[in-house]
Amino acid sequence: MKGLFVWWCLLIVLPVAAQQEQKVVSLGEAIRLAREQSLDAMVAKSQLRSAYWQYRNYRADLLPNVTLTGTLPSFNRTLSSYLKEDGTYKYISSNSISEQLALSVTQNIPLTGGALSLQSQVERVDQLDGDKTTEYMSVPFNVIFSQPLITANPLKWSMKIEPEKYKQAQQQFAVNMENVAIQAISYYFDLLLAMINVDIDRQNLKNSEKLMQIARGKRERGLISDNDLLQLKLNYLNASSSLIQTEQAYEQKMFALRNYLGYNERVVIIPDMPEECPEVEVTFKQVMELANRNNPFRYDVVCRMLQARQQVAQAKAGRGFKADVYASIGFTGSDKSFKETYRNLRNREAVSLGISIPILNWGKGRGQVELACSQAEITRVQVEKETLNFEQNVMTAVKQYQEQNRLNEIVRLADTVARKRYKTAYETFVLGQISVLDLNAAQTEQDNARRTYVSQLYSSWVYFYTLRGLTLYDFEKREDIIYQQEKY
Numbered sequence: 001m002k003g004l005f006v007w008w009c010l011l012i013v014l015p016v017a018a019q020q021e022q023k024v025v026s027l028g029e030a031i032r033l034a035r036e037q038s039l040d041a042m043v044a045k046s047q048l049r050s051a052y053w054q055y056r057n058y059r060a061d062l063l064p065n066v067t068l069t070g071t072l073p074s075f076n077r078t079l080s081s082y083l084k085e086d087g088t089y090k091y092i093s094s095n096s097i098s099e100q101l102a103l104s105v106t107q108n109i110p111l112t113g114g115a116l117s118l119q120s121q122v123e124r125v126d127q128l129d130g131d132k133t134t135e136y137m138s139v140p141f142n143v144i145f146s147q148p149l150i151t152a153n154p155l156k157w158s159m160k161i162e163p164e165k166y167k168q169a170q171q172q173f174a175v176n177m178e179n180v181a182i183q184a185i186s187y188y189f190d191l192l193l194a195m196i197n198v199d200i201d202r203q204n205l206k207n208s209e210k211l212m213q214i215a216r217g218k219r220e221r222g223l224i225s226d227n228d229l230l231q232l233k234l235n236y237l238n239a240s241s242s243l244i245q246t247e248q249a250y251e252q253k254m255f256a257l258r259n260y261l262g263y264n265e266r267v268v269i270i271p272d273m274p275e276e277c278p279e280v281e282v283t284f285k286q287v288m289e290l291a292n293r294n295n296p297f298r299y300d301v302v303c304r305m306l307q308a309r310q311q312v313a314q315a316k317a318g319r320g321f322k323a324d325v326y327a328s329i330g331f332t333g334s335d336k337s338f339k340e341t342y343r344n345l346r347n348r349e350a351v352s353l354g355i356s357i358p359i360l361n362w363g364k365g366r367g368q369v370e371l372a373c374s375q376a377e378i379t380r381v382q383v384e385k386e387t388l389n390f391e392q393n394v395m396t397a398v399k400q401y402q403e404q405n406r407l408n409e410i411v412r413l414a415d416t417v418a419r420k421r422y423k424t425a426y427e428t429f430v431l432g433q434i435s436v437l438d439l440n441a442a443q444t445e446q447d448n449a450r451r452t453y454v455s456q457l458y459s460s461w462v463y464f465y466t467l468r469g470l471t472l473y474d475f476e477k478r479e480d481i482i483y484q485q486e487k488y
Helices: 002-016 027-037 039-061 154-220 226-261 284-294 297-317 364-402 404-430 436-471
Strands: 021-025 065-083 089-109 114-127 134-148 267-271 322-335 346-356
Touching: 021 027, 027 039, 027 154, 027 226, 039 154, 154 226, 154 267, 154 297, 154 404, 154 436, 226 267, 226 436, 284 297, 284 364, 284 436, 297 364, 364 404, 364 436, 404 436
Parallel strands: 021 267
Antiparallel strands: 065 089, 089 114, 114 134, 134 322, 322 346
16 A cells, blocks of 8 residues: 555656655654754754753862963063152062962862862062072962852752753753654645645546536537536636645645755655554553653753742842851972972961951842742742643643544545545536536545545644653653763
8 A cells, every 4th residue: 555655656746856866755764864864953962962061060060170370481570669668669670580380179069168279389580680580489288278158059059950950951852852753744744745735636637627528528418507517617727726736835845844854955755655653552640650750841840949949048148247268278488499499398377257247238138038039939830830731731632642543543434435425426427417516525525535634644643742752751662762862
C-alpha cells in the first residue's frame, strides 16, 4: 500500500520536478532531520550550551581561583609636594621605574560568604635620579581573610538555585526537541495535504472533462437539460481554477518543509503516507506522575521560589546595620639585594572592622523588605495558578490522545464509504439515473472524507508528541526521553 502511495506521489510531482532531485521522506526521517538540522533545533542547542556554561561558572566560584597580576614595568617621572618641618611645602622630583608581581590563591567560603586568600608578592624600584639605587620589597607569604558579618550570602543561595536551573535547562532542551518534532509533523502534513489536494483537483478535472463529454452526447439525444450541461461545464471551470490554486499552495508547503529540514532548493520532498500514531494505554494518574518527575516546570517552580526567598533575604540583610571584618597576616622584607629581601623578615599584620549604620533613610530599608515580600507572595500565587494550569493541560492532553484511536477508526471508515459512494454515484450518473447535483454531492463528500482522514492522522501524531513533550517519556520504549548532551 505504501509503495503504491509513493508511486502516486511521484506522478503528482513529476511535472514540477523534472530538473530537480526527488527524495522520498518518511515522517520519522523528517523528525530526525528537523532535530539535527532545523534552526529551532540549533537555537535549542545554543540555549542548552549557554545554560551549561552558566552552571560551569557557578561551579568555578566554589573552587580556588589562582591569579597572577603584575606591572612590568611602570615608569614614573613627576613632581610631588613635600611638607617640611617648618610647615612649608617643597616640590621634589621623582624619576623611577618599578616592577611588581603578585600571585594569589583565593577560595570563597560558601558557608559564611567570606573569602580566604593566600598571596605572595615581590616589587622592585629603580631610582633614575641621584644615586640610582635599586630597592626590593617582598611578601613571601600573606593570608587574607574577609568576611561580611551581616549578609544574605549570595554564594550559598547559588548552591541551591544553580543546580536546579541547570536541571531545568536540560529538561527544557528535551521539551524543545519534542516541539521541533511537532513543528516538523505540522510542515510534513501540510505538504502531504497539499499534495493530496493537487491529486484530488487533477482527478476532479479529469472526471469533469469526461463527464462533460458524456453530457454533450446525452444533450444531443435530449436525455439531460441545458442546465445540467452548464452545471457540468461550471464544474470543469471550477476544477481548473482550484487546480491552479492547489498547485501554488503545494509549492509554498514544499518550500516551508524543505527549509525547515535544511534541504536546498533543488530537492523535491515527497512525503510518504504515515501510519497511524502508536496506540498506548495511558491514564491521567500515570501521565501526571511522569510530568511531575520529568517536566522542566517542576524545576522552574523550585528556582522561582528560591529566587523570591533570596530577594527577601537580601532586602533584610541590606536594610540596617552592616559590618565587615578584614584580617591579614604574613611576612615582609626589603633590601637592595633580591635575595636579602627574603631574609630577616618582619611580621606583617592588618585587622579592620568596617561598619555602616543607616541613621536616616526615610524607611527605604523597610520598603525594600516589604517590596521583596510582596514579590515573593506574587510569585507564590503565580506558581499555584500555573501549577493548576499545568495539571489541566496534562488532563486535556490525555483525554485528546485517548480519543484518537476511536477517531482514526471513524474517519478511516468514512473515507472508505465516501470512495465507494462516489464510485457508485459516478456509474449511476453515466446511466442517467441521478442528477448532477447528486454527483457533485458525492464528489464533495469523497474529497472531504479524504482530507479529514489526513487531518485526523496529523492530529493524532501531534497529540502523541504533545504527550511525550509533557512527560519526557517514550511510551513505546517505556523509558525516559534523554538526549545525548554535546561536549562543549
